[in-house]
Amino acid sequence: MYRFFLVWCLVFLSTSPILLLLFQQRVAYQRRLLRSHYPESDTHDSDTCDVDATLESFRQFYLRPLVSLDPDDPQTYHCVADTEGDDSLPPAEQFALDSCGGCDRQPSLALMFLTREGLEELEPLWLEWLSMTSCPQCFRGYIHRSWSDVQTSRPSHPFFEEVPRIRGIRRGRLLPAENALVKAALRQPCNQMMIFLSPSHIPLTHPDVVYDILFDDALEEDGTLPSSRFCYAGKGEEREDDRIESRDYEGADNSTLSCGQEDDNTIGHDVKHHQWRAYNRYHAMIVAAQGLVYPYARNLSIYHYLPEKAASDEWYPHHVLRRALGNEAIWEQVNGGLTDWTGQTDPHLKAMYCDTLTCWNQTDGCGLGEGGKCSRTGPVCFDTLNHTRLAELIAAPPPLFLRKVTANTGVVDDKTGHLMGRVADMVVDMIRSQHDKAVGLESREQMEGGAPVEE
DSSP: OHHHHHHHHHHHHHHHHHHHHHHHHHHHHHHHHHHHHSOHHHHSOTTOOOHHHHHHHHHHHHEEEEEEEETTEEEEEEEEOOOTTOTTSOOHHHHHHHGGGOOOSSOEEEEEEEESSOSGGGHHHHHHHHTTOSOGGGEEEEEEESSSOTTTSOOOOTTEEEEOOOTTOBTTBOHHHHHHHHHHHHTSTTEEEEEEEOTTOEEOSOHHHHHHHHHHOEETTEEEEEOBBOOBOSOOEEEEOTTOEEOOOTTSOGGGOOOSSOSOTTEEEEOOBOSOOEEEHHHHHHHHHHTOOOOGGGOOOTTTTOGGGOOGGGTHHHHHHHHHHOTTHHHHTBTTOOSSGGGTTOHHHHHHHOOEEOOOOTTTGGGTEEEEESSTTSOEEEEEEEHHHHHHHHHSOSOOEEOSOOTTOEEEOTTTOOEEEEHHHHHHHHHHHHHHHHHHHHHHHHHTTTOOOOO
16 A cells, blocks of 8 residues: 555656646647737737826716715716706716727727736636637727736736736625726726626626627617626615715705706615626716725614625625615616616526526535535535536526536536536637537528527
């Protein structure tokens, strides 16, 4: 037994440099592949703007101080002013779209990653996935690292812009890092949709399909403004936040500062939602211009005064937009336009707007695979995924992404139970194959006059 163990150790030590070299060569290949698809000069455009000046102009023209968060906290809620009838100003939505010089080409989607150490071993997967797009300029990548020293960590591919690190970021307290990512994305005028992702996300569909789904759902009042997307999980509890106090806008005629909302917007439906949401550029500008974070300095428990025991980043982003837009407009401007708060958890709407799939059922892994709890209260971290179920998800988006997957998560043949390989090595080929099949089927239908083609 001892001799066998000694031989095994010698074999492992002799082959580990080879395995490391193979991994490094694969990463280098994926980087060369994306670099050839994304010219270096186009990775981060040179026409980025002074976002601080832009946000200051937006605050000056369109936002009005509404209420103070706390006498001991300098943060202040703002509402969006009612500028209808003011010919000197474009609508706030149009200002956001035209900011930083406006976009003179097809809009882009900002992929904003909240990470500890960067994308690490899943970076090659994302690079290969991005290389499939027919519109290289339609995607931009941003990374925030919370636990690592950016100077000593392995740098990301040039496609991913490193956002300056915000210290003190941890579970449930991601809002400062989220604001930093949004602000960085706003510097690029063509970033008109922005979606939050994590280093445990993997894509489930072709990048062009992701783009079409996020951009095709435009709001009725402005066909150029896509709808922000929230995966609501709560019931919409109506509550009054009695910790805040009204504050007048000093030195101005209050009659000219109406925000077009109901008189008392301290009461409304604050709803639990997933962190992995998507903002359109207008909503992103409202958020970044205020830069609000939950007032942690109050020494309150993270679950104190929050709906349904949600962490602050699972309800406060909705709350900030609700205070800015009003209790009616918030629902009209998210998820394709809702009538009111009562329909935001309808099953068909959740299926359409919950872009990230996360499993909380450890017993059966939601039928997706096997794994254990990431933490005492966390979701399932997958050790293996069922090949058939993974193929079904890829064939019928949304969801667009699956979360809590690592580079070493395996894919198992559900009939034999045999390990087929790593998801990091297989999922992009599965997506490509499904996309080619769908495009081929569509072409055949068009050639046959739109008649359905039987498989």
